[in-house]
Amino acid sequence: MTRASQVQREIRQRRPFKSRAQEGTVGLLLTADRVRRFLARIVEPHGITLQQYNVLRILRGAADAGLPTLDIAERMIEEAPGITRLIERLEKKRLVRRRRCPTDRRQVLCWITTEGRDLLARLDGSMSEGDAAVMGSLGDAGVETLIRMLDDVRTRLISSPGFLATKGEH
Amino acid sequence: MTRASQVQREIRQRRPFKSRAQEGTVGLLLTADRVRRFLARIVEPHGITLQQYNVLRILRGAADAGLPTLDIAERMIEEAPGITRLIERLEKKRLVRRRRCPTDRRQVLCWITTEGRDLLARLDGSMSEGDAAVMGSLGDAGVETLIRMLDDVRTRLISSPGFLATKGEH
DNA sequence: GGTTTTTACTTGACGGATCAAGTATCGGCC
């Protein structure tokens, strides 16, 4: 008879979890939510959301040629179907510049502005500290193990896309 | 010189991560996003969101006396400041019933309806399969390790609430 | 027993997310 798990206590759950798998899934979602909010509190005082910060990071790391809109979406940590308007809002804040691609007029190329780079520069320190704070309790070997396990989880999800056929047949 | 990590490949990142901590954090958020979408695809064909599903699960597990609105919010996996309207939408779907508490008229007590219970019953099987699919690649010992590591991450976050004082002084 | 504080929502306003449908452009194919 084991004591109530930490996850259980945090969500004030009376009954024990039905399975370890369920507890793991809940723990994963719970932890990610807390981490996301923690990191959001770092960037939001600077007037951007985490998603917007993610776009700026992607553009800073991109080539000078500019990155097409949907290429940005592909690289986002969280899928972003609303990528057009997300970037629109960044353009309004003058953190991103856009221009229709001259060689393929369907595409819209995006660049980070100097203002955008400055903002990222101001955030770099706190975000590194943030990452360190998030993973700090695990130690290098622990982080390594966690990364590998999460890789496994995603691989499994990707490789079983039709696990439930419920979706296609609306 | 190690090969590009799986996380890096998935978000098409050229440069290596600045630190293992950063890679771990990104991996955690990336994985949780994929898992959340995977589970959402199970419940959404039944006309509810994952958040709404979470509320129904909480109410099914609660006592017959009914649960006050904010107690539900406290138990949610993802923090839900919009809990009132979330439950409002569930009431419109007749999956939840509400009544002002007679002994403390500030509170609004919530119950799951029979219709709500039926919906959950229809979802129980798929959701268990879903959890199993998510954690399936790790094995029992692996899930155990993952749970413990995630517990550590959250504990660290909770215990360092004032890590950045940026927020309080608006 | 009346005032202040706290609690438990509720409401309004607005930004963000999601899905479906539309438009412009490009690349192949005859």
Next chain:
DNA sequence: GGCCGATACTTGATCCGTCAAGTAAAAACC
């Protein structure tokens, strides 16, 4: 070179999430 399918967004509608301010009831205080 004209059509067809695919690509790369764009736009509209709707819902959801979030923060701030408001209201009503209970609790604490004097």
